[in-house]
Amino acid sequence: MKPAPFDYRRPATKAEALRLLSDHRDDDAKILAGGQSLVPMMNFRMAQPTVIIDINRLSDLAFVEERGECIAIGALTRHNDVMHHLLVRIHLPLLAMAYENVAHHTIRNRGTIGGNVVHADAASEVPAVLTALDAEFVIESTEGVRVVGADDFFLGVFTTAVETHELLVEIRIPRPNARAGVSFEEVSLRKGDFAIVSVAVEIAADDGQIESARIAIGGVEERALRAEAAEQALVGASLSDDVIQAAAAAQIDAISFFDAPGLSAAYRRDTAKALLERNIRAAAARAGRMN
């Protein structure tokens, strides 16, 4: 289990990294960020890039900042630095909560939020939260900068909008409604494993009336899924257990669950339904308006 040979490049600036990506656009070049997904694949020789562009020296891509109505997070920010950042704790509690479930401390020391979303594992927690929170992704190349929304960023299993000559530089997350309550929970085989199913919920309510609901489910389709059927059933309704159960049921009916070895579609469906109900209830309670 050793990686195949490759050329190693370590750009000192973003401009240099973009130029290298452009020069090697027709080679099998790969960006190396935290290496916590790429290097295992190289050790297994599932990935055999011929050029590695190590971006770990681009320290100006590691930050968490307030930017108007958004919190901006640099692509190279390590998981642990995002998770414990005061701005994230205050403004993005849903992201902080999800991070409790991402891998283990040592993996989070090196793994980056940018690498996590570009890797785009269907069961990964952070993509689910970013899908729920309408995040935007800033992608750069020598040809310019483009910004895409979550729906256009996550395209499928291990597939995103980032092309081989492009670099993800920043993720922008609109600050949620301050009155909202949030909840994230997943079911996984062991603590720190990827989720079998995960659910992220943000709900704002006024006097028992649901003003807004943003919900995403991870692990049930090829990418994190925005739970639009559940959101529609909730918005405008008065909070009650019946409403919550109906919203979860409507969402479950809208998904075609798949069988996987050792995990039946029925199990995934029941788990998704239970997690939806539980997280909607918890988020609503935290919004402090549950009747």
Added chain:
Amino acid sequence: MTISVTINGEPIAATVEPRLLVCDFLRDHLGLTGTHIGCEHGVCGACTVLVDGRTARSCLMFAAQLDGAEVETVEGLLLPDGELSPLQASFRDNHGLQCGFCTPGMLMTATELLRQDGRLDREGVREAISGNLCRCTGYETIVDAILTAGRDQAEETA
């Protein structure tokens, strides 16, 4: 390529192939076989070392990436007189190891934990070592060892 790196306080220069993993660099090139290799894909934690003070999987880093870094391995824990460090002694006293395969990774993970501020509790220690697999002990004695070392350290600095 050529790298300059500090290993357990000692600066060294080395020429490495880009694909050389840190764990193989430590074991095969430097003879530091205290760092163990279990799974080689980041899951077991046996290969954990400290890079610039933070734990890292040495099977998921290339030696080329160490240029300018400070690395600490289990060999660096020994006291200057060759005695076991208090943390290592606590593992021995609390039966925190049986076959010893996971021990270097556990010790490095615990080293990072004990350098952080704040009180240790059982739950926090369990969370901290959740990425380190042990097939022998059932973990309870490892948690005891780390908690005891943490308590002794707190008393000493009090």
